[in-house]
Amino acid sequence: MNWVWLHRFGSPPYFYRWAGRIVPWLAWPAALLILAGLYGGLVLAPADYQQGDGYRIIYVHVPSAWLSLMIYTVMALAAAVGLIWRIKVAHAVAASCAPIGAWFTGVGLVTGMLWGQPMWGTYWEWDPRLVFYLVLLFFYMGYSGLRSAIDDTTRADRAAAVLAIVGAVNVPIVHYSVIWWNSLHQPPSLALTSKPTMPASMYVPLLLLFLGFTLFFYAVMLTRARAEVLRRERGGNWIRAALETTR
Amino acid sequence: MSGVKTSAPRAFFLVIQRDLRLAFRRPGEWLQPVAFFAIVTLLFPLALDPEPARLRALAPGALWVAALLSSLLAIEFLYRDDGRDGTLEQFALSGQSFASLLFAKTVAHWFLTGVPLAIAAPIAALALGAPPHSLSGVLLALLLGSVSLSLIGAIGAGLTLGIRRGGALLSLLVLPLSIPTLVFGARATELAIAGASGAELAAPLYLLGALAVLGVTLAPLAAAAAVRISLE
Numbered sequence A: 001m002n003w004v005w006l007h008r009f010g011s012p013p014y015f016y017r018w019a020g021r022i023v024p025w026l027a028w029p030a031a032l033l034i035l036a037g038l039y040g041g042l043v044l045a046p047a048d049y050q051q052g053d054g055y056r057i058i059y060v061h062v063p064s065a066w067l068s069l070m071i072y073t074v075m076a077l078a079a080a081v082g083l084i085w086r087i088k089v090a091h092a093v094a095a096s097c098a099p100i101g102a103w104f105t106g107v108g109l110v111t112g113m114l115w116g117q118p119m120w121g122t123y124w125e126w127d128p129r130l131v132f133y134l135v136l137l138f139f140y141m142g143y144s145g146l147r148s149a150i151d152d153t154t155r156a157d158r159a160a161a162v163l164a165i166v167g168a169v170n171v172p173i174v175h176y177s178v179i180w181w182n183s184l185h186q187p188p189s190l191a192l193t194s195k196p197t198m199p200a201s202m203y204v205p206l207l208l209l210f211l212g213f214t215l216f217f218y219a220v221m222l223t224r225a226r227a228e229v230l231r232r233e234r235g236g237n238w239i240r241a242a243l244e245t246t247r
Numbered sequence B: 001m002s003g004v005k006t007s008a009p010r011a012f013f014l015v016i017q018r019d020l021r022l023a024f025r026r027p028g029e030w031l032q033p034v035a036f037f038a039i040v041t042l043l044f045p046l047a048l049d050p051e052p053a054r055l056r057a058l059a060p061g062a063l064w065v066a067a068l069l070s071s072l073l074a075i076e077f078l079y080r081d082d083g084r085d086g087t088l089e090q091f092a093l094s095g096q097s098f099a100s101l102l103f104a105k106t107v108a109h110w111f112l113t114g115v116p117l118a119i120a121a122p123i124a125a126l127a128l129g130a131p132p133h134s135l136s137g138v139l140l141a142l143l144l145g146s147v148s149l150s151l152i153g154a155i156g157a158g159l160t161l162g163i164r165r166g167g168a169l170l171s172l173l174v175l176p177l178s179i180p181t182l183v184f185g186a187r188a189t190e191l192a193i194a195g196a197s198g199a200e201l202a203a204p205l206y207l208l209g210a211l212a213v214l215g216v217t218l219a220p221l222a223a224a225a226a227v228r229i230s231l232e
Helices: A004-010 A012-044 A053-085 A088-120 A128-149 A153-167 A170-180 A200-232 A238-246 B008-025 B027-047 B052-075 B080-084 B087-093 B098-127 B132-159 B167-193 B199-231
Strands: none
Touching: A004 A012, A004 A088, A012 A053, A012 A088, A012 A200, A012 A238, A053 A088, A053 A128, A053 A153, A053 A170, A053 A200, A088 A128, A088 A153, A088 A200, A128 A153, A128 A170, A128 B167, A153 B132, A153 B167, A153 B199, B008 B027, B008 B098, B027 B052, B027 B098, B052 B098, B052 B132, B052 B167, B080 B087, B080 B199, B087 B098, B087 B199, B098 B132, B098 B199, B132 B167, B132 B199, B167 B199
């Protein structure tokens, strides 16, 4: 089988050009999906019979929480690819994931707390999912901390990659914590394998936002990765040519 | 050099022997974490109302947080001296399995910090008002839990090797990974102090054992990868 198309992504100039071309195709659909999803979720969807309008925070909370786990998975996979095949672009991708993931984890925590105050009567509960989710934030912080503590980029990449792979044990723990422990946090209401438990006017906006947030992440991540590649390759000759063609 | 290659198990035990011998020449280094553990557990009755029932309820948490902090304090020294004087580089060049030699260092480290901690913990538990029949459970929980703590710490120590003022970073890397050990360890200690026995007490101990087995299987490989990167 011919794998050349895949190997090309390991080349910084190719990746830089490819990412620059693909970003608008991710960013515009993301903006449209998020706007449509927010309109559907905040305006069109009916109020919940139990929670009133307070439930609408799930339209931000659930996609953020999902993304923070997915971003960690993407980061750990990119780190593993970089570590095993020594591909520098993969390390640049992993480095670009960390701050975005940390922010989405923060958004997930804050929106969850704002929802918890009226619904559970408390901002914070020492519940397994909440605790392990907070731990995820510490993993992101540790990852960024280790990266910034090592001056040499190659060494920082490889050390941070080992940490990302080791920390990946937390992802399934967060994901299954509501099933393993009898937790205050409700089990997931949406699954690919079963019929949704809410009406279409409620879950369609949620699906749009899921997709929109995911595309938004890839658009931001690739933009950051391009900047990261530029920073790392700042001595390279191809950069002058690449920058001139875009101007 | 006679040119005869040392067998892998022999090299493993030689490293353990060497580390233990070095440590016994400087007893202060491995006695300090135990003293630290004793002082931290001493702080709890002083800072809180020393009512026996409350102290007993508090004992599992206090013991485990103190154990976690003291193992964190000790793990910083795991590779430091050998990293500075080039011993780790010689390990990497020796032709022996690097992971196995570093694992031997971790085992020696566990003998020097985990075992004294597990021996000190029942005494501290007694002082916090745990009944005497619970002490074997406390000892066993600490003994099993400290294996995972040493192994997780070895990964963190490898990653922060050679970083100036890596102490705070080390705690940020190691503590989140130690949470499952803390949860099951404190649960086992709590059950032991409450007077549980048999299957009820065995469940968290089995889980601690499972974590230790998982650690022994995977952590030496991750630690070796981490140290190798630091040596580059």
